[in-house]
Amino acid sequence: MIQLRVDLGQRTYPIMIGQDLLSHPQLFLPYLNSSHLMIVSNHTVAPLYLSKLQDCFPTLKQSLHLLPEGEQYKNVDAVMAIITTMLQQHCDRKTTLLALGGGVVGDIAGFAAASYQRGITFIQIPTTLLSQVDSSVGGKTGVNHPLGKNMVGAFHQPAAVIVDIDTLDTLPRRELVSGLAEVIKYGLINDYDFFCWLEDHIDALLARDHAALVTAIERSCSNKARIVAQDEREQGCRALLNLGHSFGHAIEAGLGYGNWLHGEAISAGICLAARLSCAQGWLDRQQVTRICGLLKKTGLPVRMPKELSAQRILALMSNDKKVACGRLRLVLFHSIGDCFVSSDFDYKKMQDCLGQPPG
Amino acid sequence: MIQLRVDLGQRTYPIMIGQDLLSHPQLFLPYLNSSHLMIVSNHTVAPLYLSKLQDCFPTLKQSLHLLPEGEQYKNVDAVMAIITTMLQQHCDRKTTLLALGGGVVGDIAGFAAASYQRGITFIQIPTTLLSQVDSSVGGKTGVNHPLGKNMVGAFHQPAAVIVDIDTLDTLPRRELVSGLAEVIKYGLINDYDFFCWLEDHIDALLARDHAALVTAIERSCSNKARIVAQDEREQGCRALLNLGHSFGHAIEAGLGYGNWLHGEAISAGICLAARLSCAQGWLDRQQVTRICGLLKKTGLPVRMPKELSAQRILALMSNDKKVACGRLRLVLFHSIGDCFVSSDFDYKKMQDCLGQPPG
Numbered sequence: 001m002i003q004l005r006v007d008l009g010q011r012t013y014p015i016m017i018g019q020d021l022l023s024h025p026q027l028f029l030p031y032l033n034s035s036h037l038m039i040v041s042n043h044t045v046a047p048l049y050l051s052k053l054q055d056c057f058p059t060l061k062q063s064l065h066l067l068p069e070g071e072q073y074k075n076v077d078a079v080m081a082i083i084t085t086m087l088q089q090h091c092d093r094k095t096t097l098l099a100l101g102g103g104v105v106g107d108i109a110g111f112a113a114a115s116y117q118r119g120i121t122f123i124q125i126p127t128t129l130l131s132q133v134d135s136s137v138g139g140k141t142g143v144n145h146p147l148g149k150n151m152v153g154a155f156h157q158p159a160a161v162i163v164d165i166d167t168l169d170t171l172p173r174r175e176l177v178s179g180l181a182e183v184i185k186y187g188l189i190n191d192y193d194f195f196c197w198l199e200d201h202i203d204a205l206l207a208r209d210h211a212a213l214v215t216a217i218e219r220s221c222s223n224k225a226r227i228v229a230q231d232e233r234e235q236g237c238r239a240l241l242n243l244g245h246s247f248g249h250a251i252e253a254g255l256g257y258g259n260w261l262h263g264e265a266i267s268a269g270i271c272l273a274a275r276l277s278c279a280q281g282w283l284d285r286q287q288v289t290r291i292c293g294l295l296k297k298t299g300l301p302v303r304m305p306k307e308l309s310a311q312r313i314l315a316l317m318s319n320d321k322k323v324a325c326g327r328l329r330l331v332l333f334h335s336i337g338d339c340f341v342s343s344d345f346d347y348k349k350m351q352d353c354l355g356q357p358p359g
Numbered sequence: 360m361i362q363l364r365v366d367l368g369q370r371t372y373p374i375m376i377g378q379d380l381l382s383h384p385q386l387f388l389p390y391l392n393s394s395h396l397m398i399v400s401n402h403t404v405a406p407l408y409l410s411k412l413q414d415c416f417p418t419l420k421q422s423l424h425l426l427p428e429g430e431q432y433k434n435v436d437a438v439m440a441i442i443t444t445m446l447q448q449h450c451d452r453k454t455t456l457l458a459l460g461g462g463v464v465g466d467i468a469g470f471a472a473a474s475y476q477r478g479i480t481f482i483q484i485p486t487t488l489l490s491q492v493d494s495s496v497g498g499k500t501g502v503n504h505p506l507g508k509n510m511v512g513a514f515h516q517p518a519a520v521i522v523d524i525d526t527l528d529t530l531p532r533r534e535l536v537s538g539l540a541e542v543i544k545y546g547l548i549n550d551y552d553f554f555c556w557l558e559d560h561i562d563a564l565l566a567r568d569h570a571a572l573v574t575a576i577e578r579s580c581s582n583k584a585r586i587v588a589q590d591e592r593e594q595g596c597r598a599l600l601n602l603g604h605s606f607g608h609a610i611e612a613g614l615g616y617g618n619w620l621h622g623e624a625i626s627a628g629i630c631l632a633a634r635l636s637c638a639q640g641w642l643d644r645q646q647v648t649r650i651c652g653l654l655k656k657t658g659l660p661v662r663m664p665k666e667l668s669a670q671r672i673l674a675l676m677s678n679d680k681k682v683a684c685g686r687l688r689l690v691l692f693h694s695i696g697d698c699f700v701s702s703d704f705d706y707k708k709m710q711d712c713l714g715q716p717p718g
Contacts, residue, residue: 076439080504080511087506087678115474118501118512119592142477145439147446152439153477154513233478319446 002218006137007229011157015137015221017214021164022049022125025056031123031159034094035060038086040109041100042067045127048170053100053125063089067105071257074104074143076152082112096121096159102128102175103135103262107153110141114156124158127167129179129213130263133186133220136161138228138238144257148319149249155233163221165213177299178263180205181244183216184294185270186223189240192337194219199294206298239341243331244269247304250316254308260301267300272353277333279349287336310354361577365496366588370516374496374580376573380523381408381484384415390482390518393453394419397445399468400459401426404486407529412459412484422448426464430616433463433502435511441471455480455518461487461534462494462621466509469500473515483517486526488538488572489622492545492579495520497587497597503616507678508608514592522580524572532565536658537622539564540603542575543653544629545582548599551696553578558653565657598700602690603628606663609675613667619660626659631712636692638708646695669713 001018021027037060041050046066054062065085067078086095097120099109106124113122124136142153168176180202187195197215198205204212224241231238247269251260260268274291277283292302304313317328327343330350334340360377380386396419400409405425413421424444426437445454456479458468465483472481483495501512527535539561546554556574557564563571583600590597606628610619619627633650636642651661663672676687686702689709693699 076435080435083504083511084506087504087510090677115501115511115513117510118499118514140477142474145442145446147443151446151476152442152474154474155477319449 002214004218004222004225006157006225008157008232011139013158013160015161015163015225017132017163017165017217017221019164019166019210021162022052022166023056027160027162028056028098028123031121032060032096033121034092034096036089036091036095037062038065038089038091038095038097039063039100040065040067040082040097040105040112042069042102042105044069045101045105049100049127049167053098063091067101067108069104071104071144071252071262074108074257075145076143078108079112079115079143082109083116086112086116091116091120093117093120096123098123098125100125100127101131102126103131106131106136107141107150108143110139110156110158111143111153114141114154119156121159122156124161126161126163128171128175129168129217130175130182131179132163132165132168132217133179134182134224136163137221137224138241139232148316149253149257151319157232161221163217165210165217168208168213174261176206176208178261180298181263181267181270181295181300183220184298185241185243185266186220188270188291188333188336189223189243189331189339190337191219191223192335194223195294195336199290202294202297239329240331240339243339244273246317246328246330247272247313250313251305251308253316254312255305260305264301267295267298268302268304271295271302272304273330273332275356276330276345276350276353279353280332280345283333283335287333291333291336304354310351313354314351361573363577363581363584365516365584367516367591370498372517372519374520374522374584376491376522376524376576376580378523378525378569380521381411381525382415386519386521387415387457387482390480391419391455392480393451393455395448395450395454396421397424397448397450397454397456398422398459399424399426399441399456399464399471401428401461401464403428404460404464408459408486408526412457422450426460426467428463430463430503430611430621433467433616434504435502437467438471438474438502441468442475445471445475450475450479452476452479455482457482457484459484459486460490461485462490465490465495466500466512467502469498469515469517470502470512473500473513478515480518481515483520485520485522487530487534488527488576489534489541490538491522491524491527491576492538493541493583495522496580496583497600498591507675508612508616510678516591520580522576524569524576527567527572533620535565535567537620539657540622540626540629540654540659542579543657544600544602544625545579547629547650547692547695548582548602548690548698549696550578550582551694553582554653554695561653561656598688599690599698602698603630603632605676605687605689606631606672609672610664610667612675613671614664619664623660626654626657627661627663630654630661631663632689632691634715635689635704635709635712638712639691639704642692642694646692650692650695663713669710672713673710
């Protein structure tokens with residue numbers, strides 16, 4: 001097992017990465033403050049891994065809430081449903097919540113933990129590649145609003161993140177591919193060596209080679225942990241993690257949550273950021289080809305969905321959290337492994353990139 | 360104008376208390392991070408004070424959301440309604456939210472500020488005595504759930520609290536009296552001299568004498584600020600502020616939110632805590648008489664509502680946030696000005712006190 005640490009003073013916590021971790025109660029016990037556990041999962045993950053987790057704690061009272069599957073259910077009603085179950089089960093402030101599932105489960109359950117009686121301890125047990133390398137680390141929790149993604153939420157750090165890579169064996173291929181978009185993102189932001197490693201190992205990752213997966217997850221998480229430790233509440237460099245996300249969120253909202261997977265939308269958004277950076281003269285055209293090439297080889301989209309006009313995307317982006325004082329801020333490229341945040345791009349060039357016919 | 364400070368490191372903020380503060384934009388300007396303000400108020404307070412506040416900021420973009428009046432509307436739907444308005448008005452992370460109203464407005468708007476895009480700056484402008492001395496200070500925000508009061512929320516400190524006591528001139532008498540329950544609470548917890556002062560000045564307070572009100576508010580807020588600075592997240596001594604609240608919350612939930620005012624329920628709860636402390640042999644009978652005497656003279660109830668049986672109260676209390684590891688924790692008395700938190704009371708004695716016939 002590999003252990004990383006997210007350094008946040010009093011809120012410092014470990015990320016544990018390895019095989020068969022769900023059968024090891026000693027990984028969880030340090031974070032349980034009472035004899036009552038609340039497990040939140042969904043109807044897809046529970047049949048696969050819930051009993052394994054539950055068997056770890058034969059002497060504890062365990063309450064359970066299962067969420068419906070899918071980003072389209074990531075709303076405040078789901079949060080309130082968890083809270084209702086917790087009240088019915090007499091969970092108190094010492095109860096620890098375990099979030100077993102992908103990013104949607106973690107985001108909803110994390111916000112429920114943040115809000116229940118003004119905040120209780122929770123542990124992230126991410127079961128998808130996307131959540132293992134991204135959403136489970138960093139304390140961003142929250143749900144969507146019909147007018148925008150992740151608009152309602154809290155910063156609430158987990159007490160621990162437990163990544164059992166065995167869970168990836170049952171992950172649908174489309175979800176695996178979607179998760180790889182976020183993995184590739186870390187290489188692009190500021191880890192050129194990792195990007196090169198990914199170019200060499202993309203086939204092994206797609207074949208779910210365990211050693212390759214552990215390396216990719218560890219490298220992604222240590223990149224994220226370093227950035228989050230520097231900037232927990234996204235006042236500065238954490239914004240780099242949003243590479244591709246302004247466009248990506250607009251795609252998800254515009255097509256209706258759940259139609260394109262998050263990583264698919266991010267992939268198209270990354271390619272757009274690369275093309276815009278190139279149009280600005282900041283990024284070499286060859287590097288654009290290399291970026292889009294790796295994403296395409298992974299099986300990810302490299303163009304915006306044709307159903308959405310440039311105008312519609314721009315309207316959706318105007319409500320993005322990354323807008324500050326009326327100016328859209330984007331993560332753009334100097335080169336692979338060297339991204340930066342800017343609002344000093346040419347708006348007309350962005351419109352042009354958005355309006356390009358797919359090809 | 361009197362200025363107090365709540366010492367919370369990076370989250371330190373001022374409480375300003377005085378007359379005609381709503382006409383002084385310079386009190387607000389240090390806390391505005393952008394040219395866009397979001398004001399949340401309700402249909403009772405807005406006709407009285409909104410235009411005064413709005414006139415302070417003639418050059419800023421101002422968005423507005425009015426809530427329905429009453430504790431019965433303090434729910435998550437109200438929070439989501441504010442967030443919808445904020446998204447429609449293109450509020451961003453730099454927008455400052457101003458909560459103009461009583462405790463219900465502050466609690467709902469504060470939780471909206473905590474949750475909007477994972478947290479924005481907000482200013483409390485409490486317009487009732489209850490909110491001026493209690494709920495606006497300390498960062499507790501949140502809403503009710505049908506199964507319990509304040510069960511969904513966040514700790515989110517305001518950037519400033521601005522108490523304009525002119526707003527008390529229009530406060531209905533029943534609300535003024537309700538607020539005095541929380542004022543008296545501070546004397547009871549650990550400020551015996553203040554309790555004596557209140558015995559001497561209760562008539563002046565009921566007559567809305569401005570000098571007496573300023574003294575009472577200042578003393579209450581400095582008591583609260585000191586306790587909150589020691590224990591922001593209620594891990595220890597902050598629990599003392601819950602004197603009367605376990606019983607009080609059960610009354611509010613049992614009768615339906617809004618039937619008894621918060622201070623009325625707290626008053627009955629304080630008397631019950633005093634009687635239980637006496638039954639335990641911890642508090643002198645004469646002091647019980649003195650406690651209930653001041654509350655009664657103020658015009659507050661000193662008995663539990665006869666509609667609620669002891670059994671019903673106990674059932675409602677089992678979901679209280681102050682339950683930890685299955686044990687109810689109560690704030691009880693050694694003497695006036697010397698309260699303590701305990702779960703070591705005789706449960707049977709509590710049942711007896713709850714079952715006492717009114718008289």
